[in-house]
Amino acid sequence: MIPFRKMHGLGNDFVIVDARPAPLPLAPTRIAALSDRHYGIGCDQFITLETPGPGADVFMRIHNPDGSEAGACGNATRCVAHLLMAETGRERVVVRTIRGDLPCERLPDGPHGTDWVRADMGPPLLGWREVPLAAEMDTLHLPMDLGAVADPAACSMGNPHATFFVPELDAIDWRALGPVAEHHALLPERANIGFAQVLAPDHIRVAIWERGAGPTLACGSGACATLVNAHRRGLAGRRARVELPGGTLEMEWRLGGHVLMAGPVATAFEGRFDPQAFPG
Numbered sequence: 232m233i234p235f236r237k238m239h240g241l242g243n244d245f246v247i248v249d250a251r252p253a254p255l256p257l258a259p260t261r262i263a264a265l266s267d268r269h270y271g272i273g274c275d276q277f278i279t280l281e282t283p284g285p286g287a288d289v290f291m292r293i294h295n296p297d298g299s300e301a302g303a304c305g306n307a308t309r310c311v312a313h314l315l316m317a318e319t320g321r322e323r324v325v326v327r328t329i330r331g332d333l334p335c336e337r338l339p340d341g342p343h344g345t346d347w348v349r350a351d352m353g354p355p356l357l358g359w360r361e362v363p364l365a366a367e368m369d370t371l372h373l374p375m376d377l378g379a380v381a382d383p384a385a386c387s388m389g390n391p392h393a394t395f396f397v398p399e400l401d402a403i404d405w406r407a408l409g410p411v412a413e414h415h416a417l418l419p420e421r422a423n424i425g426f427a428q429v430l431a432p433d434h435i436r437v438a439i440w441e442r443g444a445g446p447t448l449a450c451g452s453g454a455c456a457t458l459v460n461a462h463r464r465g466l467a468g469r470r471a472r473v474e475l476p477g478g479t480l481e482m483e484w485r486l487g488g489h490v491l492m493a494g495p496v497a498t499a500f501e502g503r504f505d506p507q508a509f510p511g
């Protein structure tokens with residue numbers, strides 16, 4: 232039997248397994264089965280903790296429920312950091328991903344008396360090859376028109392994001408538009424798709440259709456991409472509250488280039504599963 236911990240950041244939820252004591256060779260098909268909300272445990276991303284090299288406290292591997300591996304997961308970064316802080320008693324830890332090292336710190340005096348964790352998600356990647364896009368173009372204005380939405384901006388936070396800016400989020404069927412954009416020909420590695428309504432230079436409402444996962448209650452790297460793309464378009468400052476369906480993250484795109492995100496984390500439950508009971 233394999234123990235797991237179920238955590239979430241604003242309802243963006245994760246199954247977390249610990250492969251630091253010994254390798255846990257779970258095939259993508261088995262990860263997908265475990266991530267299924269009816270036949271498995273269910274989650275937005277499946278997170279595997281691995282022993283890092285020097286300079287980090289943990290390596291965090293990220294899989295989507297379709298079995299694909301992702302390069303960033305902001306809310307899981309915050310959850311894993313909180314787990315490590317509880318293990319070590321430290322207020323600051325470093326989470327390593329395939330994208331790089333993400334320093335995290337606990338904010339004990341967060342709003343509403345909850346423990347908040349702030350993650351430094353690193354700098355956004357703004358070049359067309361870095362997103363990546365299918366051809367050379369201005370990443371601030373993609374020639375993509377889906378009728379109800381068009382002209383998104385794109386960037387990478389270690390994973391690809393495209394952001395549509397809309398006058399009224401409630402007026403569009405973003406759950407129908409999301410998969411069309413996710414699989415658009417301009418996005419050779421697909422992308423996480425944000426639908427953002429800028430309410431003020433420091434307040435953005437966004438809904439995210441996640442690559443390989445679909446609609447989620449929150450998306451940390453998506454919130455980072457939303458702020459970056461809004462600021463690049465002159466629609467927002469460098470600090471903003473980003474309001475997602477599951478709650479609000481406090482975001483900052485620092486002059487040094489790094490994007491920071493802060494918000495609450497929670498553990499829902501712990502359990503165990505028999506991997507042989509799942510196809511894979």
Ligand SMILES: N[C@H](CCC[C@H](N)C(=O)O)C(=O)O
Pocket residue numbers: 243275276295300301302303304305306307390391423441442443444447449450451452453
């Ligand atoms: N929920 C995650 C994003 C997962 C990204 C994944 N869907 C991808 O394929 O890039 C977050 O909080 O950043």
